[in-house]
Amino acid sequence: MTAITGATTLTRADVEALDVAHLETPDNHWSTTAQRWESTFESLHTQTVGTMWEGAGYDAAAARAWDDVVTVRGAADCLHAAASAARHGAGDLIWAKRQVLDTIEEAEATGFTVGQDFSVTDQSWTMLRAAQTRQAQAKAFAAEISERVQNLARIDGETAAKITAALAPLDGFNFHEAPETSTVRSVDFKTGPANPAQPLSEARRRAIEYADRWAGSAADPHRANPDYENFGDGGGDCTNFASQVMRAGGFKDVGDGIDDWHRGDADDWYYNNGLHFPGNDRSNTWSVAQANRDFIVNSGRGEVVGTSPMPTRAALDPLAPSKAGLVPGDLIYYHDEATGTINHTAVYVGQEMQNSRLVDVVDQHANGDNNFHNDWMPDGPGFTGGSANVEFVHLHYPGE
Numbered sequence: 001m002t003a004i005t006g007a008t009t010l011t012r013a014d015v016e017a018l019d020v021a022h023l024e025t026p027d028n029h030w031s032t033t034a035q036r037w038e039s040t041f042e043s044l045h046t047q048t049v050g051t052m053w054e055g056a057g058y059d060a061a062a063a064r065a066w067d068d069v070v071t072v073r074g075a076a077d078c079l080h081a082a083a084s085a086a087r088h089g090a091g092d093l094i095w096a097k098r099q100v101l102d103t104i105e106e107a108e109a110t111g112f113t114v115g116q117d118f119s120v121t122d123q124s125w126t127m128l129r130a131a132q133t134r135q136a137q138a139k140a141f142a143a144e145i146s147e148r149v150q151n152l153a154r155i156d157g158e159t160a161a162k163i164t165a166a167l168a169p170l171d172g173f174n175f176h177e178a179p180e181t182s183t184v185r186s187v188d189f190k191t192g193p194a195n196p197a198q199p200l201s202e203a204r205r206r207a208i209e210y211a212d213r214w215a216g217s218a219a220d221p222h223r224a225n226p227d228y229e230n231f232g233d234g235g236g237d238c239t240n241f242a243s244q245v246m247r248a249g250g251f252k253d254v255g256d257g258i259d260d261w262h263r264g265d266a267d268d269w270y271y272n273n274g275l276h277f278p279g280n281d282r283s284n285t286w287s288v289a290q291a292n293r294d295f296i297v298n299s300g301r302g303e304v305v306g307t308s309p310m311p312t313r314a315a316l317d318p319l320a321p322s323k324a325g326l327v328p329g330d331l332i333y334y335h336d337e338a339t340g341t342i343n344h345t346a347v348y349v350g351q352e353m354q355n356s357r358l359v360d361v362v363d364q365h366a367n368g369d370n371n372f373h374n375d376w377m378p379d380g381p382g383f384t385g386g387s388a389n390v391e392f393v394h395l396h397y398p399g400e
Contacts, residue, residue, distance in 0.1 A: 010149055011116045012104070018097050018152075020090035023159070027086040034079035041065075041072045043357070074169070081166035089159025096152040103148055107141040118145045203397035204329035207249030211329075211347045214241070215363035216371040224365065228271065231287060240287040241365040242331055242345040243271065249329060250398040251301065255283060269295050290342040293333045296393060302331070306392040310337075310384045316377045318359040321348050324392040331393045332362060332376060337386030344383065346376065348392075 104114045112120050120142040122134045200208070216223040224230040224237065228244055231237040247253070255268025268283045269292075285295035296302040306324025310316060317323065321332060326348045334344035346362035352373060354361075359375040370379060378384060 010153060012114065012118060013116060015097060015100050015149065015152065018093065020093050023086040023090040023093070026163075027083045027090070030079040030083035030086070034076035034083070037072045037076045037079075040358070041069045078166055078169050082163050085159060085162035085166055089155065089162070092155045093152065093159070096148065096155050100145065100148045100152055103141065103145050107138075107145070110137065110141075112138055112141060114141075114145065118142065118149060120145070200328060201397055201400050203250040203399055204327065207245045207329045207347075207397070208349050210248035211241075211245045211349055211363035212372070214244070215347075215365070215373075216369075221369035221371055222365075229281075237365040239289045239292045239345040240282075241363075242347055243269070243286045243292065245329075245347050245363075246395070247271075249395075252398075254299075266291065266295060267299065269299075289333060289345045292345060293331075293342055293391065293393065296331070296395065300396070302393045302395040304391050305394045308390050308392075310334075310378065310388040310390055312384050313377050313379075318357060318375060318377065319351070320390075321360040321376050321392050322351060325394060326360075326392050327394065329397065330395050333391040333393060334378060334383045335387060335389045335391070336382050337384060337388035338382070340387035340389070342391070344378075348376065349373065 104118075107114050107120055111124055112122055114120055120138040122131075122138055124134070214223055214225045224241075225244060228240065231240050251269075253270035255265060255270050265283065266285065269285045271282045271286050284291040286292070297304060305326065306320070308316070308320055308324075321330075326332070328348060328350045330348045332346045332348055333342045334346070335341060336343040344364075344366065346364040346366070349361055349363050351358055351360055353359075354375060359377075361373040362376045364371050364374065368379060378388075382388075383390075
């Protein structure tokens with residue numbers, strides 16, 4: 001038996017079988033969940049205010065992070081209240097059950113029989129005067145047992161009502177989104193994988209599906225689409241991969257290679273488009289990181305929505321890309337520490353929990369085996385310290 005349904009329907013077997021696991025299990029779950037909510041959102045707020053990011057985007061992100069802490073504390077308070085009601089209710093029910101059973105045991109020790117309906121009868125034979133006394137005792141036991149059964153049912157009902165009232169504010173619970181007033185958005189902490197203010201466009205969905213398919217995996221970390229030339233696992237294929245993702249999302253090739261034999265035309269972007277000449281099967285903007293970034297930004301196909309220095313990996317904000325306003329399908333460009341030149345491109349694909357913390361993740365073709373849903377922060381020393389910095393570029397996919 002897991003709950004009391006009312007004194008009029010209870011039987012002795014019901015009371016004897018009563019346990020409080022239906023209260024102890026949610027008590028533990030609600031308490032743990034509330035603590036996890038509070039810890040996660042307070043940690044995210046601390047990460048936000050501790051970042052080296054500055055400007056209006058930072059102010060908006062910091063304010064939003066604090067608003068979310070306040071909101072989640074209110075929700076956590078509901079869970080704490082429900083857990084407290086369950087915990088105290090469980091203790092009260094155990095005590096009330098013991099009261100019923102103690103009275104039954106006392107009646108039976110005196111020679112009475114207590115039935116499933118809590119009726120008390122005397123099966124012994126006695127003289128008339130003694131029988132009258134026994135009948136009075138039986139009525140007294142029956143009244144006491146009935147009162148204690150009713151008390152048990154009352155406690156159960158009150159506990160259920162307290163839990164229901166505590167959880168009621170969570171019905172329809174959500175985080176109120178502020179209207180977007182700039183191109184820089186604070187991160188949406190609540191949804192696991194990062195989401196834009198609106199559902200992802202079909203173009204972005206196709207781009208992300210391509211990125212996830214061809215970024216590799218633990219079993220095949222250097223996967224590459226055989227329809228495209230692979231420029232090497234040492235990091236030379238990163239922008240080629242990003243361009244493939246853009247094409248999968250609907251960006252059309254620009255130029256045919258005829259007007260710029262050496263692939264240097266900054267306003268072209270193509271791969272094997274139109275007539276093919278040996279040695280001129282792609283534009284520099286297709287496979288060279290700096291040229292790719294310049295083409296996208298200068299042509300209006302994307303815009304820089306944030307930048308960040310990268311002194312050390314430990315100093316980086318795990319959620320910096322989404323806080324800057326990136327949406328899954330956007331690009332991140334990494335400037336190396338030696339020259340400050342862009343030497344790596346990665347595709348931002350959302351957020352996930354890694355090592356007990358929420359991080360922004362990328363798909364990429366890079367040196368090493370961390371190409372699928374790797375955290376956005378560079379693993380190698382060449383992209384931290386010195387002149388190292390990063391640019392977050394929001395793409396304008398066709399149809400958006």
